[in-house]
Amino acid sequence: MSIQDQVIEIIAEQAVLEPSDVKLDSTLEDLGIDSLGLVESIFAIEEAFDISVPFNANEPEQSDFDISNVAAIIAGIEKLIAEKQA
Amino acid sequence: MKRVVITGAGTINSLGHSVPETLEAMREGRCGIGPLDFQDVERLSIKIGGQVRGFEAEGRFNRQQMVLYDRFTQFTLIAAKEAIEQSGLEFVGDLAARSGVILGTAGGGVSTWDANYRSVYEDGKNRVHPFVVPKLMNNAAASHVSMEYNLKGPSFTVSTACASSNHAMSQAFQMVRSGMSPAMVTGGSESMLCFGGVKAWEGLRVMSKDACRPFSANRNGMVQGEGAGVFVFEEYEHAKARGAEILCEIIGSAMSSDASDIVMPSKQGAARAISGALKDANINPAEVGYINAHGTGTAANDKTECAAVADVFGPHADNLMISSTKSMHGHMIGGTGGVELLACIMALRDGVIAPTIGYEEPDPECALDVVPNEARDANVNVALSNAFAFGGLNAVLALRAV
Numbered sequence: 075m076s077i078q079d080q081v082i083e084i085i086a087e088q089a090v091l092e093p094s095d096v097k098l099d100s101t102l103e104d105l106g107i108d109s110l111g112l113v114e115s116i117f118a119i120e121e122a123f124d125i126s127v128p129f130n131a132n133e134p135e136q137s138d139f140d141i142s143n144v145a146a147i148i149a150g151i152e153k154l155i156a157e158k159q160a
Numbered sequence: 161m162k163r164v165v166i167t168g169a170g171t172i173n174s175l176g177h178s179v180p181e182t183l184e185a186m187r188e189g190r191c192g193i194g195p196l197d198f199q200d201v202e203r204l205s206i207k208i209g210g211q212v213r214g215f216e217a218e219g220r221f222n223r224q225q226m227v228l229y230d231r232f233t234q235f236t237l238i239a240a241k242e243a244i245e246q247s248g249l250e251f252v253g254d255l256a257a258r259s260g261v262i263l264g265t266a267g268g269g270v271s272t273w274d275a276n277y278r279s280v281y282e283d284g285k286n287r288v289h290p291f292v293v294p295k296l297m298n299n300a301a302a303s304h305v306s307m308e309y310n311l312k313g314p315s316f317t318v319s320t321a322c323a324s325s326n327h328a329m330s331q332a333f334q335m336v337r338s339g340m341s342p343a344m345v346t347g348g349s350e351s352m353l354c355f356g357g358v359k360a361w362e363g364l365r366v367m368s369k370d371a372c373r374p375f376s377a378n379r380n381g382m383v384q385g386e387g388a389g390v391f392v393f394e395e396y397e398h399a400k401a402r403g404a405e406i407l408c409e410i411i412g413s414a415m416s417s418d419a420s421d422i423v424m425p426s427k428q429g430a431a432r433a434i435s436g437a438l439k440d441a442n443i444n445p446a447e448v449g450y451i452n453a454h455g456t457g458t459a460a461n462d463k464t465e466c467a468a469v470a471d472v473f474g475p476h477a478d479n480l481m482i483s484s485t486k487s488m489h490g491h492m493i494g495g496t497g498g499v500e501l502l503a504c505i506m507a508l509r510d511g512v513i514a515p516t517i518g519y520e521e522p523d524p525e526c527a528l529d530v531v532p533n534e535a536r537d538a539n540v541n542v543a544l545s546n547a548f549a550f551g552g553l554n555a556v557l558a559l560r561a562v
Contacts, residue, residue: 110290110291113290114227114289114290114291116290117287117289117290120287121287
């Protein structure tokens with residue numbers, strides 16, 4: 075399974091949706107994921123890929139991790155995985 | 161001063177998953193204590209306890225709830241549902257704004273601490289689930305009850321070890337009696353039957369390896385249980401006006417501190433709490449027909465408690481009945497007073513006195529009528545529930561039949 079598909083699966087589970095209902099341009103708000111749901115998704119992503127996501131729930135905008143939509147989250151995770159492998 | 165009555169009761173414990181199941185087990189003198197079943201139990205020297213069996217959280221709670229509810233919160237919510245449904249109260253408007261939740265627990269989310277310490281220390285993981293803190297905090301159960309039932313008034317958690325439930329209920333009682341709240345959801349919950357929880361208790365060397373035999377000369381310690389007991393305390397006129405079924409009336413409470421030793425009980429501290437409850441209820445000691453004892457089955461508690469009862473009641477101590485239901489459900493620590501209050505309700509409402517089971521040999525230092533081994537029919541008008549905690553913190557409730 076691709077990174078994209080894995081991330082979408084994790085987000086879909088959190089949103090209680092089918093993966094097919096999670097679009098690349100969906101925002102977390104569109105998907106009904108609140109702040110607790112977000113930190114839980116990030117935890118699941120960290121567990122799945124064995125990475126550390128630099129996300130601080132106190133100041134999401136200041137974090138070096140873009141959560142503006144699903145595509146941005148996937149891109150950020152791909153970057154973290156690439157950095158880990160480098 | 162308002163009168164305060166109980167209009168709902170709920171429980172889950174090793175004797176049953178509801179009040180009717182629990183009371184039936186108490187009437188029949190059944191024992192809920194058995195071999196413990198959880199990870200690493202073979203490394204414990206104490207291998208028995210009053211574990212809740214046949215209980216699956218899956219199906220009762222959804223996935224999102226499951227990640228937030230420690231077992232002690234699950235127990236609380238199950239007991240609260242039974243109690244609030246029985247009361248028939250729906251918390252809206254002013255009733256919701258002024259009614260709250262006060263619950264007791266000694267350890268809170270002990271199995272959440274245990275599982276996550278295991279994960280980071282033993283399994284070497286460097287990351288835990290984000291909800292570990294909201295899951296293990298001692299007030300998690302009270303908060304989830306308030307959210308589930310829209311209780312927006314004064315709400316908090318009381319932690320006084322083995323007296324937590326009685327302190328919580330004393331506080332709730334006083335808030336309804338003073339007119340501050342028309343109704344309060346109160347009681348307590350505990351779930352520390354996991355490897356770390358029992359290992360900690362082993363250290364004190366007060367646990368029995370075979371049975372809890374309160375007041376029996378051959379008693380050899382306490383046995384831990386788990387579970388919750390939750391009640392709806394309601395202002396009498398409020399309950400009467402809506403035609404609610406009243407289980408019994410709470411007529412007094414008293415709290416005291418021994419101010420002496422962190423583990424050894426004091427006769428004077430216990431006696432002050434018992435006599436304080438009688439005074440608060442404005443009753444004559446001779447009116448008391450039944451006492452649900454703290455009765456842990458330790459050498460120290462049982463003789464001290466009997467001496468305190470003898471001091472307070474004088475010759476009447478020989479006329480009243482005193483039993484310890486811990487012999488059946490084990491010591492539920494911070495939740496124990498909640499479940500034990502059910503035995504008082506059964507005495508007052510049903511005229512059945514729960515027995516002290518496992519009683520084998522009379523102890524001259526516990527020479528009271530401990531209702532050995534078999535339940536008894538009796539007409540009781542006033543009952544007390546004792547709780548004397550580690551740390552010397554005591555709380556006694558007085559109840560009357562309605």
